[in-house]
Amino acid sequence: MGTVATSADEIVGERRQLINVAYRMLGSVTEAEDAVQDAYARWYGLPRSRQEEILSPGAWLTTVTSRICLDWLGSARARRERYVGAWLPEPLPDRTEWGHAGGADPTGGADPADQIVLDESVSMAFLVVLESMTPAERVAFVLHDVFRYAFAEIADVLGRTPAACKQLAASARRRVTVASAPVPASGQADVVRQVKEAWETRDIAALVGLLNPAAVMTADGGGMVGTVLRPVEGSARIAQYMVAIADWAPGLEILERSVNGVPGLVAQRAGVVVTVASFDIVDGRVTRIWAVRNPEKLRPWVREG
Structure with a gap:
């Protein structure tokens, strides 16, 4: 069973990974935080017996967070049409240079901007390219190419076969030319x-x-x-x-x-x-x-x- 893995500390410890996944999928710190909060609410809403049946709470939370992001990406086009002017991803500061006004949240985390690992997969150029992908392409690409999830796991998120998810990631990869020759x-x-x-x-x-x-x-x-x-x-x-x-x-x-x-x-x-x-x-x-x-x-x- 999964009784040891469902300790409160380990569940809360997944938050950093979930925020990183959600920010890359959504391009918004605020929306990423909301998606993760929603996933945690669903976890804590499960009966204890159901929680103990889940052998990997981290994988469960990632799957649920990714599905929430997929739903939000599906409705993003309508939101973008109502947005005044161009929509850009939210920029992130280096936390060693700036303090943040955010506080703790119900899952025990700090400001979500502090949780995000700053690498080439969050550069503005990269995030703008992600915006050009379909929701399914973006989820498949982020989970596989950035976070190295297996296509069998991604299939559970997207409700498609592993082969179809591999095709989605490949299609998304063809769009990503901005990272081919990074400037030092x-x-x-x-x-x-x-x-x-x-x-x-x-x-x-x-x-x-x-x-x-x-x-x-x-x-x-x-x-x-x-x-x-x-x-x-x-x-x-x-x-x-x-x-x-x-x-x-x-x-x-x-x-x-x-x-x-x-x-x-x-x-x-x-x-x-x-x-x-x-x-x-x-x-x-x-x-x-x-x-x-x-x-x-x-x-x-x-x-x-």
Whole structure:
């Protein structure tokens, strides 16, 4: 039976893994936390006799969390259609640099942003590619390629055969080209630092030189703050827009920070984070900028004290 494995400490100890799975599936810290909370509620709602029948509570919780994420991904398209402007994943700070305002929860966990392992599978470029997948592809790919679950286990989540799940993961894998040639963090940090300096000095020519001519900037304000509703395309237009932002917001402070585990920039006013920017860099030039301004998505960036 599973009586030893169902101790309260071991059940709570699964939370970190579940948050990591759910964030990669949903691209949202808040939604990931809600999905995990729902899974725990279902576990604690089981009769004790049923809990003792489950030999691996961790596997059970992962399966339930993944199914919840699958359901949410299925309805995400409708939610995205109602969303004002572009939707971007929630950016994550490096917990060694920032304090978080979140507290404990009923499962005994800390702020969910502190639970997420920052690696290449949570880079903004990677998460944006995940958004292009079907819900089933995304679940199969995340569970197999990122967390190394067997297709037999994934089949139980998706309600499909292991062979069908293997096909889904393969289809998803073909979309993932962004991780094929990662830029070393040191090289990315140099480019990001130069962007910061050019932005601060309002040097349009320098910004244009740092941007790929076909660069694209996407901003997410969620209808809660002012920002462009459509992507800005082309190095010149992006540079002009960035300089205009600096002119419109006197007192804007730009800081170099880790964003989803890679070098990025954070803009703040009066100590309050108002924008978190991620970059995709190829051959020493910025090809994509993702700027998250929706304050609800910047909750993990709130300083303590």
